[in-house]
Amino acid sequence: xxxxxxxxxxxxxxxxxxxxxxxxxxxxxxxxxxxxxxxxxxxxxxxxxxxxxxxxxxxxxxxxxxxxxxxxxxxxxxxxxxxxxxxxxxxxxxxxxxxxxxxxxxxxxxxxxxxxxxxxxxxxxxxxxxxxxxxxxxxxxxx
Amino acid sequence: xxxxxxxxxxxxxxxxxxxxxxxxxxxxxxxxxxxxxxxxxxxxxxxxxxxxxxxxxxxxxxxxxxxxxxxxxxxxxxxxxxxxxxxxxxxxxxxxxxxxxxxxxxxxxxxxxxxxxxxxx
Numbered sequence: 001x002x003x004x005x006x007x008x009x010x011x012x013x014x015x016x017x018x019x020x021x022x023x024x025x026x027x028x029x030x031x032x033x034x035x036x037x038x039x040x041x042x043x044x045x046x047x048x049x050x051x052x053x054x055x056x057x058x059x060x061x062x063x064x065x066x067x068x069x070x071x072x073x074x075x076x077x078x079x080x081x082x083x084x085x086x087x088x089x090x091x092x093x094x095x096x097x098x099x100x101x102x103x104x105x106x107x108x109x110x111x112x113x114x115x116x117x118x119x120x121x122x123x124x125x126x127x128x129x130x131x132x133x134x135x136x137x138x139x140x141x142x143x
Numbered sequence: 144x145x146x147x148x149x150x151x152x153x154x155x156x157x158x159x160x161x162x163x164x165x166x167x168x169x170x171x172x173x174x175x176x177x178x179x180x181x182x183x184x185x186x187x188x189x190x191x192x193x194x195x196x197x198x199x200x201x202x203x204x205x206x207x208x209x210x211x212x213x214x215x216x217x218x219x220x221x222x223x224x225x226x227x228x229x230x231x232x233x234x235x236x237x238x239x240x241x242x243x244x245x246x247x248x249x250x251x252x253x254x255x256x257x258x259x260x261x262x263x264x
Binding site for chain 2: 018020021022024025028038039042045046048049050053105106107109111112114115118
């Protein structure tokens with residue numbers, strides 16, 4: 001088990017489909033090696049992967065930051081992109097603006113953001129149209 | 144995604160035989176399958192699968208393997224005779240995700256497994 005906070009930032013490029021998901025599998029590896037509980041690792045990996053897919057599908061570029069402290073693991077996602085005009089609507093299951101190309105990959109069914117929220121103990125989203133979107137997710141580690 | 148729970152009764156080897164499948168990656172097929180799921184929507188897999196699920200899918204791309212890694216799936220079965228390319232198989236090998244390929248369609252493959260699981264209870 002880790003003794004102090006650990007932080008790492010990963011860069012993700014929009015439209016880089018061949019590499020989409022690499023950052024999240026790498027985050028998962030890192031957490032596993034740290035001895036974090038497998039169910040916490042899985043929740044963070046799912047959250048990070050959905051966010052990474054959103055970033056690749058919609059944004060120009062962005063970064064995913066991982067922070068591990070004694071009591072929790074958190075993910076911050078910060079992208080430069082079109083932003084989300086109606087965040088409340090985007091949080092509804094099934095609401096999607098995905099293209100057929102995104103759907104063919106198995107994503108873009110309006111499940112990503114609701115799924116991220118479901119796996120988070122703390123969740124925050126803010127978005128500015130024409131600038132980008134920020135996400136904050138925290139998963140508590142049981143003592 | 145439909146999931147059949149409590150199916151810790153079939154091994155990957157038995158799944159291979161039931162589905163007349165080809166082993167595309169994986170050396171140890173003695174792994175017990177905890178649950179089965181069939182889906183082409185990866186967000187459904189991420190939101191509803193439990194760790195140890197074997198995924199049947201007609202979707203063939205790198206994201207299927209990455210989803211298997213992220214969601215702790217025990218393996219992937221590509222249905223309808225779809226062949227994953229070298230890049231997909233290389234990622235599966237690197238990440239130790241067993242991969243099977245069957246000529247059966249999704250309905251037939253899921254149906255055969257459902258019957259086998261029900262009979263083994």
